[in-house]
Amino acid sequence: MLLILRRIRGGDQELAGLTGEIGSKDFSEQYILAHITTELLNAHGADVKANTKLVGSANVRQALENDQFLGYWEYTGTSWITYNGNTSPVKGVEEQFTAVKEADAKKGIAWLKPAPFNNTYAFAIRSSEAEKLGVKTLSDVAKLPQADQTFCIESEFSTRDDGWPGLTKAYGFDAPASNVKMLDTGVIYTATQKGTDCNFGEVFQTDGRIPALKLTVMEDDTQFFPSYQGGFTLKESTLKKYPKIADVIGQVSPKLTTEVMQKLNAKVDVDGEDPQDVAIEWLEDEGLIK
Structure with missing residues (x-):
């Protein structure tokens, strides 16, 4: 507990008053991302918790829409095909992200600047x-x-x-x-x-x-598979009330490359480490929390 308090007090407090749950889907990468986000937001004054108990993408998305979750990390291909009902992907990583961001904005859901990793x-x-x-x-x-x-x-x-x-x-x-x-x-x-x-x-x-x-x-040389770029999603109304969320998440997103996620995921799936411990250690190594 003392370590957690020191870590929270070590950062700025621009997100004071922000509460809620950060959700995740039911696999290691999502658990790690949920804990990274929770620890980082709390280091900037928020009081949020990670909820890694839901099973299935549709249930997690529904939890965001129903305000059970403050936000969670989603994949562009999943939203485009599963939630927005498209059958064909948009060619190009940036183009796919833009299309998804615009489609979800119509539903009141915001996408923050995505990470480089592509879990396709x-x-x-x-x-x-x-x-x-x-x-x-x-x-x-x-x-x-x-x-x-x-x-x-x-x-x-x-x-x-x-x-x-x-x-x-x-x-x-x-x-x-x-x-x-x-x-x-x-x-x-x-x-x-x-x-x-x-x-x-x-x-x-x-x-x-x-x-x-x-x-x-094997390289997907015809670009058949959709892009599954990761990005933090939340309600537009939440982002409007706490616009600094984008700045805080923006500190971590550029660092989450495919190679970085492979290494973090391996710590859990191969080495058997706890996702929260992996998240905290990585954030500390990157100097994002104290």
């Missing part, structure tokens, strides 16, 4: 096999013999507009159904590393298990 879908293969097969892009994968075109994917990905059906059409994969294994998200990483069920596994680009398991991500 990707396909990875163990690095030794990537070198053996000579593949660097998804177009390279499509040129492989059918016997080498083996994939591990999630059940949800198998039916999404931005998932397997569209991907196979975009790149011309001709792998038979018997070459595609349906696995749980966490299992895909280890299965891909072992190479027994598949050569290529569906992964999320900021996942810390990619470098930890020595996997190589």
Whole structure:
């Protein structure tokens, strides 16, 4: 408790009076982001708490709309496709962000300046096999013999507009159904590393298990996958009342690159550390809290 009080009192108090909960979806990256945001806002005078108990993107978004959550980190592709009902992504990271920001503004939801990290879908293969097969892009994968075109994917990905059906059409994969294994998200990483069920596994680009398991991500050279750039979202009314929130979050957003998120996520998913501890340690290392 003494450490927390020292940390809060060490910063400015421009957010005094700001209360509420910072939400998250139910996976490590979101837990870390929720705690980073909570600790940083509190260091500037707020009195907010992290709520990492909700399950499912739709429930978290609904909690923001219903004012249960003060704010949370969202992904541009998720909002564009899932919440705004679009079936095709906007090409280009900046262009996608602008489109989402404008669409959500009509619903009273603000997006602050996003972080550089992009937690989009990707396909990875163990690095030794990537070198053996000579593949660097998804177009390279499509040129492989059918016997080498083996994939591990999630059940949800198998039916999404931005998932397997569209991907196979975009790149011309001709792998038979018997070459595609349906696995749980966490299992895909280890299965891909072992190479027994598949050569290529569906992964999320900021996942810390990619470098930890020595996997190589295939370049999406036709830009099929939507951009899933991360940005803090909150009600326009909240931002209007506390405009300094944008300045405070702006201190942390530029530092959250894909590589940084991979390292932070690995501390939780690979090393078993607590997300709050990871968040606090990183903020202190960056000099953002005392």
